[in-house]
Amino acid sequence: QQQVKQSPQSLIVQKGGISIINCAYENTAFDYFPWYQQFPGKGPALLIAIRPDVSEKKEGRFTISFNKSAKQFSLHIMDSQPGDSATYFCAASGGATNKLIFGTGTLLAVQP
Amino acid sequence: NAGVTQTPKFQVLKTGQSMTLQCAQDMNHEYMSWYRQDPGMGLRLIHYSVGAGITDQGEVPNGYNVSRSTTEDFPLRLLSAAPSQTSVYFCASRTGRGNYGYTFGSGTRLTVV
Numbered sequence: 249q250q251q252v253k254q255s256p257q258s259l260i261v262q263k264g265g266i267s268i269i270n271c272a273y274e275n276t277a278f279d280y281f282p283w284y285q286q287f288p289g290k291g292p293a294l295l296i297a298i299r300p301d302v303s304e305k306k307e308g309r310f311t312i313s314f315n316k317s318a319k320q321f322s323l324h325i326m327d328s329q330p331g332d333s334a335t336y337f338c339a340a341s342g343g344a345t346n347k348l349i350f351g352t353g354t355l356l357a358v359q360p
Numbered sequence: 361n362a363g364v365t366q367t368p369k370f371q372v373l374k375t376g377q378s379m380t381l382q383c384a385q386d387m388n389h390e391y392m393s394w395y396r397q398d399p400g401m402g403l404r405l406i407h408y409s410v411g412a413g414i415t416d417q418g419e420v421p422n423g424y425n426v427s428r429s430t431t432e433d434f435p436l437r438l439l440s441a442a443p444s445q446t447s448v449y450f451c452a453s454r455t456g457r458g459n460y461g462y463t464f465g466s467g468t469r470l471t472v473v
Binding site: 254257280282289290291292293294297337339341345346347348349350351352353 | 364391393395400401402403404405408410416418419450452460461462463464465466467
């Protein structure tokens with residue numbers, strides 16, 4: 249059972265465009281929703297994170313939108329650049345165990 | 361600070377062999393976790409620990425053992441390697457207070473033949 253569902257599996261965006269990646273979760277005990285960025289041959293790195301008491305968080309060109317009632321959250325990358333080409337993972341944690349559970353990842357390619 | 365250090369970076373095992381993947385962190389983090397990464401499957405939690413002497417199972421614990429005798433180290437043991445355990449393994453750690461961001465190691469690529 250996939251606790252965190254992520255889509256799309258892959259995404260191609262033109263330079264300067266907006267990249268949007270979506271995630272949905274089931275466990276209402278989750279209270280922390282991070283996004284990680286991974287380049288080939290490297291470990292994932294924390295990009296941006298949100299808690300359910302806010303509906304949006306922005307850091308530079310990266311924005312998380314959070315919809316608590318729908319149990320969905322998304323990552324928006326504005327003015328996408330070729331250097332943003334990477335795999336992006338959403339994740340969620342919370343509840344008694346606080347395990348961090350990941351989505352299946354989105355491979356983003358930004359074409360120049 | 362070295363962060364999270366994983367060794368070895370690459371390993372080839374024969375089916376049935378055992379081995380230990382090493383993970384060490386120098387940030388005095390209470391929480392440590394092991395993940396495996398497979399194409400199309402994302403990162404799946406194998407085992408995790410919230411402090412020395414405390415471990416618990418994740419999503420895919422079968423075939424793996426862990427122990428946490430010190431805050432710094434969290435080794436992952438493969439008891440009898442199987443081809444299904446061919447994967448990239450990541451160790452991660454974070455503080456137990458407030459900040460929930462995990463720091464990941466650079467990974468161990470394991471092939472079981």
